[in-house]
Amino acid sequence: MNLSGAVKINKCGVLILSVCVVIVFYYLLFNNSMGSHRFRSHGFLIRNPNEVDLRKLLIGSIQAAQYGGLEVLSVADADNIHAKTKGRTKEGANDPLTNADLKSHCVMEQGLKRLFSTVTIISEEDVHADCSETSHFELDPTVIDEDIHLQDDFLVNADDVTIWIDPLDATQEYTENLFQYVTTMVCVAIRGEPVIGVIHNPFSQKTFWAWKDVAVSASLRKVKDEPVNKMAAVKNPKIIASRSHSGDVEHLIKMSFGENTPIELAGGAGYKVLQVVFGNATNYVHLTEIKKWDLCAGNAILSALNGQMTSLKNQPILYERDPQTFVNKDGVIASLRNHPYYAGKVYDYLQHSQMIKSTNSK
Incomplete structure (x- = not known):
């Protein structure tokens, strides 16, 4: 047995192994939940499969609120509200449930769930609706105002994201035909912090959305641009x-x-x-x-x-x-x-x- 023989090292193999180690090291280094979790090596794009793009979440949230609003409108137009009660609040107020709540929930939740399957979605009517025959929608970037240019790469870890859906806010008022109060709403929270909010009024067809620290809808831009004066509190507020x-x-x-x-x-x-x-x-x-x-x-x-x-x-x-x-x-x-x-x-x-x-x- 020759124990003194030289060990030959495959230089090509060592080089490949070294490159792999470097790639893994940098991927782990930059894989934080709020950043753009990407690393490009030799022209190949490496992405965490559990990432989700906030720009797409914004587009989907706007569409969900608007499609839910169409269901709210259609039920009202058909006079097919069929209000029943989920019970009473601690204060004794009725907590109503209508066909519009259920139909709006299905199109909003199922549409978002199909587009963002790795994200947790919470809706008010999760336990009440049968969504077996629900239509879906595809992402349509044109729901964002033309003069607002948002790039991709707003990537976050899907495990940190929760989408909150209110398929019909002001159900009691909806049953009373007080439609000015009615909205459909979607919110994207990251680690518990609300980051994207969408409020849509189906009857006025007005949609208001905001993405904290990034952009707001044209309908909110004037408010956003107003100077913030933290000293001038109103003595007699309304x-x-x-x-x-x-x-x-x-x-x-x-x-x-x-x-x-x-x-x-x-x-x-x-x-x-x-x-x-x-x-x-x-x-x-x-x-x-x-x-x-x-x-x-x-x-x-x-x-x-x-x-x-x-x-x-x-x-x-x-x-x-x-x-x-x-x-x-x-x-x-x-x-x-x-x-x-x-x-x-x-x-x-x-x-x-x-x-x-x-x-x-x-």
């Missing part, structure tokens, strides 16, 4: 609140902002956020429990416009996929400007009222 799930919100508003504070009661969380966005209300305040699919799209739009939506405890609302967190139990306050001032007044009153309660209980 508040918009829910007409059907109000609880004791009017008392909260008057105690926080003054007895003469004007209050508008309206339907639909999406509608109320848009009233704040366009200056028809200073704040949207909600006291009772509310589902996160009602809030996410409006939250994303406000964030993109330098506004804020928080709980009444002035904490961010996180849109996680855990079913235990689908309900926001801490109320809502939303503002386009000077949010800390308004949220602080509500929070101060709530803290004071809690102090009074605890003192009286002793």
Whole structure:
């Protein structure tokens, strides 16, 4: 046995192995969930198969809201609403369900699920609808305004993405033919943060969308371009609140902002956020429990416009996929400007009222 013989090394094999190691190293190095997870080597494009493009998610979300809106319109036109109830809220209000909720849910959820099969999708009507005969849609980039040019490569890890769908916001008002309050909404959250929001009114055919730190629809551009003055808070704000799930919100508003504070009661969380966005209300305040699919799209739009939506405890609302967190139990306050001032007044009153309660209980 010759133990002293020389070992021959295949230089070509070593070179190939070295190149593979380098490629893997750089792929792992740059594979972060919020970046553009791409690496190009010798003309070949390497992509994580679990990535999803946010530009395509925006296009799909706009289309989903609009196609859902067509279902809402068709049911109303055919007078085929067939309203029933899902039960009652803690405040005793009816929680209605219509054919439009179900049809809109199916086209929105199934359309997005086919296009983005690796992404978690949460819809209000997941447990109520039979979507076995649902039509789909293909991505159509023309839904984005012509003068907005968005490149590809806005890639994120699909595991970090949750799409929230409200197939018919303001169902109670829909059954009452108060169609100005009705919207269909889609929101894209990344690791719980609302990033893309779409609010579509089927009856006016107006669509409002925003992608935080990237772009907003033409309908929101004027608002986006307004200068942000964080010092000029309105002393006598106008508040918009829910007409059907109000609880004791009017008392909260008057105690926080003054007895003469004007209050508008309206339907639909999406509608109320848009009233704040366009200056028809200073704040949207909600006291009772509310589902996160009602809030996410409006939250994303406000964030993109330098506004804020928080709980009444002035904490961010996180849109996680855990079913235990689908309900926001801490109320809502939303503002386009000077949010800390308004949220602080509500929070101060709530803290004071809690102090009074605890003192009286002793």
